[in-house]
Amino acid sequence: MAYEHIRFPERGEKIRIVDGRLKVSDNPILGFVEGDGIGPDITRASQRIWEAAVEKAYGGKRKVHWAELYLGEKAAGIYDGDYFPAETLEAIRELIVAIKGPLTTPVGGGFRSLNVSLRQDLDLYACVRPVRHIKGVPSPLKHPEKVDIVLFRENTEDVYAGIEYESGSPEAEKVAKFLKEEMGATFFDEAGIGVKPISPFGTRRLVRKAIEYAIDKGRESVTLVHKGNIMKFTEGAFRNWGYQLIAEEFGDQTITEQELWDKYDGKCPEGKVIIKDRIADIMFQLMLLRPDEFDVIATTNLNGDYLSDAVAAEVGGMGIAPGANMADYLAVFEATHGTAPKYANQDKVNPSSLMFSGVMMFDYIGWSEVVDVINDAYPKVIGKKIVTYDFARQMGGATTVSTSSFADALIKEINAG
Numbered sequence: 001m002a003y004e005h006i007r008f009p010e011r012g013e014k015i016r017i018v019d020g021r022l023k024v025s026d027n028p029i030l031g032f033v034e035g036d037g038i039g040p041d042i043t044r045a046s047q048r049i050w051e052a053a054v055e056k057a058y059g060g061k062r063k064v065h066w067a068e069l070y071l072g073e074k075a076a077g078i079y080d081g082d083y084f085p086a087e088t089l090e091a092i093r094e095l096i097v098a099i100k101g102p103l104t105t106p107v108g109g110g111f112r113s114l115n116v117s118l119r120q121d122l123d124l125y126a127c128v129r130p131v132r133h134i135k136g137v138p139s140p141l142k143h144p145e146k147v148d149i150v151l152f153r154e155n156t157e158d159v160y161a162g163i164e165y166e167s168g169s170p171e172a173e174k175v176a177k178f179l180k181e182e183m184g185a186t187f188f189d190e191a192g193i194g195v196k197p198i199s200p201f202g203t204r205r206l207v208r209k210a211i212e213y214a215i216d217k218g219r220e221s222v223t224l225v226h227k228g229n230i231m232k233f234t235e236g237a238f239r240n241w242g243y244q245l246i247a248e249e250f251g252d253q254t255i256t257e258q259e260l261w262d263k264y265d266g267k268c269p270e271g272k273v274i275i276k277d278r279i280a281d282i283m284f285q286l287m288l289l290r291p292d293e294f295d296v297i298a299t300t301n302l303n304g305d306y307l308s309d310a311v312a313a314e315v316g317g318m319g320i321a322p323g324a325n326m327a328d329y330l331a332v333f334e335a336t337h338g339t340a341p342k343y344a345n346q347d348k349v350n351p352s353s354l355m356f357s358g359v360m361m362f363d364y365i366g367w368s369e370v371v372d373v374i375n376d377a378y379p380k381v382i383g384k385k386i387v388t389y390d391f392a393r394q395m396g397g398a399t400t401v402s403t404s405s406f407a408d409a410l411i412k413e414i415n416a417g
């Protein structure tokens with residue numbers, strides 16, 4: 001399609017889907033959105049790091065061709081006040097893979113969060129957050145090296161579906177009347193009312209994605225996290241539909257925890273992924289006390305929102321945790337923190353969250369050599385205690401550097417590797 005402001009680089013080739021898999025040439029076009037606030041600083045630094053790693057891994061044989069796409073404040077400047085231009089969505093659909101910096105949600109009535117809009121409009125139904133400790137990164141845990149999980153959070157349903165009625169509004173009164181008079185529900189007058197839809201369709205596609213990932217990456221287990229003891233027909237149903245889907249589609253490749261103990265005395269037969277489930281509240285405790293018992297986690301939207309930030313804090317916090325929002329093929333990788341406006345354009349913050357989201361992106365397109373190059377160099381820089389301010393304040397004797405100098409140090413290590 002013809003775009004008004006977006007230009008695709010001429011020498012790059014679009015990623016395609018062939019026989020149900022991504023087909024990535026040696027010169028793929030990847031979309032990027034710079035983001036607001038600290039977005040430009042961390043995007044600039046990260047792109048330099050990714051390009052150095054690609055060069056190191058492939059010596060010029062492969063190259064990324066960036067297509068800049070616009071959302072947020074930069075978009076508003078270009079598209080006459082439109083923060084969410086339709087052609088950006090179209091370009092992401094066309095390019096299949098993109099990465100974005102954080103976006104401001106302008107405060108004010110009726111403005112949908114740009115991030116939520118992006119997830120909903122592109123139906124990016126899985127929020128994927130790998131959380132593992134990198135040697136040297138400050139952590140509040142005694143054994144942070146035991147944390148190595150990938151969390152799949154359902155992104156489209158649950159209390160985030162946006163079905164909410166304000167206390168005292170005619171809509172809330174109407175819904176309350178129906179619930180009380182026709183359904184026999186009891187609750188206090190003037191309650192605000194929210195609805196929590198969780199469907200077999202939404203659950204099955206999320207759990208399928210988590211299991212496929214676990215099988216593909218040779219992970220040990222998948223844990224379904226839910227609050228089904230209290231919310232039986234939503235959270236409990238998520239658990240039941242999850243087990244059902246796994247039995248139907250992955251029966252040969254999986255084994256339930258129950259079977260593991262009943263038939264195999266707790267020793268997992270070769271090549272099987274163990275399927276377990278845990279109640280959400282105990283999961284927070286277990287992720288602090290016995291994190292090594294968990295591997296891939298699949299959970300509902302609200303549980304996943306809380307759990308992913310809590311687990312990220314165990315290994316260095318928001319400055320480093322990467323993430324992606326994915327559909328069946330479309331994937332938008334993103335820093336998990338916000339725009340930190342007080343640090344905008346100060347070349348100060350940690351670029352690692354966005355940078356590692358890019359590492360996930362390279363893994364997704366099959367450029368695993370780039371992943372290895374960065375994963376090898378990063379702990380060496382941290383080991384020298386060359387860090388941005390956020391890590392420095394948790395480490396004794398660190399050298400505090402700017403965003404761009406941190407990128408320089410990492411690139412130096414990449415080139416030396």
Ligand code: NAP
Nearest residue numbers: 101102103104105115319336337338339340349350351390
């Ligand atoms: P935030 O931008 O994540 O910042 C909160 C604090 O986290 C910062 O003040 C800073 O802590 C720390 N931090 C965040 N990013 C960091 C980095 N790269 N390196 C080091 N420290 C970092 O959260 P917020 O202030 O609540 O939100 C600001 C705006 O971002 C809002 O408009 C919100 O809607 C938006 N937001 C966007 C996204 C997204 O685009 N995905 C996500 C969340 C929020 P210290 O002050 O302790 O240094």
